[in-house]
Amino acid sequence: MPELAEVEYYRKQWDPGVGKRVKRVRLYPQARVFRECDTAQLEKALTGAVLERSFAHGKQMLFGFSDGGWLGIHLGMTGKLFTQATPYAPDRHDHLVLEQKACVLVFHDTRLFGRVRFDLGKEPPAWWREQAPDLLSEAFTPEVMQAFLKRRARSPLKAVLLMQERFPGIGNWMADEILWRAALHPSTPAGSLTPRQTSKLYTTVREVCADALDVIGTDWGDPPAMWLFPHRWEDGGHCPKTGKALVRETIGGRTTCYSPARQKLSR
DNA sequence: CCCCATGTTCGACA
DNA sequence: GTGTCGAACATGGG
Numbered sequence: 001m002p003e004l005a006e007v008e009y010y011r012k013q014w015d016p017g018v019g020k021r022v023k024r025v026r027l028y029p030q031a032r033v034f035r036e037c038d039t040a041q042l043e044k045a046l047t048g049a050v051l052e053r054s055f056a057h058g059k060q061m062l063f064g065f066s067d068g069g070w071l072g073i074h075l076g077m078t079g080k081l082f083t084q085a086t087p088y089a090p091d092r093h094d095h096l097v098l099e100q101k102a103c104v105l106v107f108h109d110t111r112l113f114g115r116v117r118f119d120l121g122k123e124p125p126a127w128w129r130e131q132a133p134d135l136l137s138e139a140f141t142p143e144v145m146q147a148f149l150k151r152r153a154r155s156p157l158k159a160v161l162l163m164q165e166r167f168p169g170i171g172n173w174m175a176d177e178i179l180w181r182a183a184l185h186p187s188t189p190a191g192s193l194t195p196r197q198t199s200k201l202y203t204t205v206r207e208v209c210a211d212a213l214d215v216i217g218t219d220w221g222d223p224p225a226m227w228l229f230p231h232r233w234e235d236g237g238h239c240p241k242t243g244k245a246l247v248r249e250t251i252g253g254r255t256t257c258y259s260p261a262r263q264k265l266s267r
Numbered sequence: 268c269c270c271c272a273t274g275t276t277c278g279a280c281a
Numbered sequence: 282g283t284g285t286c287g288a289a290c291a292t293g294g295g
Contacts, residue, residue: 003274006273032291076275078272078293111272111291112291113274113275114274154284162274172274174273253286
């Protein structure tokens with residue numbers, strides 16, 4: 001599930017543990033989610049450490065601990081974070097459990113496409129600092145977006161919006177929502193937009209990020225019926241703007257839902 | 268049994 | 282370097 005707003009939602013699920021000490025770390029080193037992680041180092045460093053703060057950036061999360069421990073988590077396709085009261089009996093898909101006095105902080109992932117990293121240092125690790133600017137930040141400018149579209153001129157917009165190196169946090173549903181709101185066909189070559197379309201795309205990217213954070217990032221509310229989101233997987237779904245049928249096809253390697261009546265391929 | 272899945276990465280190839 | 286495609290990862294739901 002997790003895209004930008006879902007990641008922010010999950011980040012907050014560990015808030016009850018902020019300011020509290022980790023008494024014991026439980027993990028299963030053979031789990032695929034630890035493929036880039038020194039689990040022995042993680043276990044040693046986090047046992048007795050205090051969770052001080054957390055950050056979300058695109059689809060990545062970073063948890064900062066006392067004594068310079070940095071726990072990075074990517075949720076993959078099915079990952080989630082939650083908090084439970086102690087005592088807690090781990091489920092087979094719980095891969096990392098940080099036990100505190102009052103509660104446990106759990107990373108759970110059935111499909112194991114998620115990823116855990118661990119670094120030590122005064123500053124957040126390089127992989128975190130080197131991420132592309134947040135889409136709602138000052139640094140994500142129309143010029144930055146335009147330059148990227150130009151470099152990917154022949155790729156379909158759908159594929160380009162999914163590139164985390166420029167659009168951190170955008171996933172399949174957000175990309176479809178953006179293109180639908182901006183009335184752009186998902187197959188449109190990224191380099192073929194008019195200045196007006198480019199400008200519309202830019203404002204829509206930011207609008208969808210902000211809306212998603214408001215509705216989902218806060219308390220996982222239901223997306224309004226006027227969005228594409230609630231209609232995209234319905235069989236025989238209809239476009240909330242035109243009332244016409246939605247279609248699904250594979251574009252940029254992913255199932256894409258759009259409204260042909262609204263999103264036309266100009267040539 | 269079949270197909271599909273809100274993600275990422277890698278290799279082959281044009 | 283760009284772009285496309287398919288496979289792989291692993292599990293569960295319909």
